[in-house]
Amino acid sequence: MNAITDRFGAFEPGTVWLVGAGPGDPGLLTLLAVHALQTADVIVYDALVSDDVLALARPEAIREFAGKRGGKPSPKQRDITERLIELARAGHRVLRLKGGDPFVFGRGGEEALGLVAAHVPFKVVPGITAGLGGLAAAGIPATTRDTNQAVILMTGHCATDGSDGIDWAAYARTGAPLILYMAMSNLPKIAPALIAAGTAPDTPVAIVVRASTEAQRTLVTTLATAHDDAIAAGFEAPAIIAIGAIAGLKAALVGAGLDARALP
Structure with a gap:
């Protein structure tokens, strides 16, 4: 041995x-x-x-x-x-x-x-797990003391017609950021469902594709425009989507044009 x-x-x-x-x-x-x-x-x-x-x-x-x-x-x-x-x-x-x-x-x-x-x-x-490591690679912390005391990891492979049993209002009431796996195809259904459940339309959203690889790209947008902005940017799965205050921290942590992977 x-x-x-x-x-x-x-x-x-x-x-x-x-x-x-x-x-x-x-x-x-x-x-x-x-x-x-x-x-x-x-x-x-x-x-x-x-x-x-x-x-x-x-x-x-x-x-x-x-x-x-x-x-x-x-x-x-x-x-x-x-x-x-x-x-x-x-x-x-x-x-x-x-x-x-x-x-x-x-x-x-x-x-x-x-x-x-x-x-x-x-x-x-x-x-x-990509939901945590992928965000970190993009310069987005999953938690900070000023934004959240909890985070919710959630699959995006879900229906939004009520057949999945997901209580979106319950998630919205927590105020905790949602980190969604495998959600790109359902984003145009998930975003309106969260807004209808009480989440503000201007809630920050970050989408990270090909996280931690040379092909990594990150988009920071809002819940109301996330799907259209992702389409315009040519974003495709695999992706991690963060919804909540943590998504808005990227600009403060990563300077314009600086690859988060280059951070010390």
Whole structure:
């Protein structure tokens, strides 16, 4: 056993590691995630794992794409879980690599439950979730003492016709910023729903696309105009959307034209 294995533990054959790859920049990987990349026999990765992260895998590792993207043909979750079980039972070191954190809107919990039911040993390696790391990379703090004492992480894959059971008025009353994952396609429904629920139309909104990567772009706008402004700017998923006072702090923290990633 080498020093890294001694420190972080062996990645045993026949096991599955559910690993968070962070928001995109390979520099934001944990040491344990790098250890897994350089040890795994098979890497089953999702659509939000960057090429720069995959480049850290050992050359002999087999790579299998299992990405799920909204509105596009995607593997069924049950099939992905069954594939993890099959690979582990074949004696492989299986790395299930997910963007962000595997247990934050990443379906890692579902896969873990499936592995438990199949009696397959597994390990969870947390990652920096995009809703927090992505905003930080754009120079937007998730909390400050002057703006908020709480923050709400929320999926944007939701209907707004009442069938989802979301009480938008309840969220609006908290005054806490909303950080939305996977919300670009539903933004034209979410924004009016929040305004109708009592959120001010001029509430600041920040949209960060391709967070922490070389392709990162950030737009700061308002709730009333967020969708139109995003379309005009050519913004597309994947994106993180922050709604609330924290979104308006970017201008104070990042000078005009300064890439937030260059901040000390």
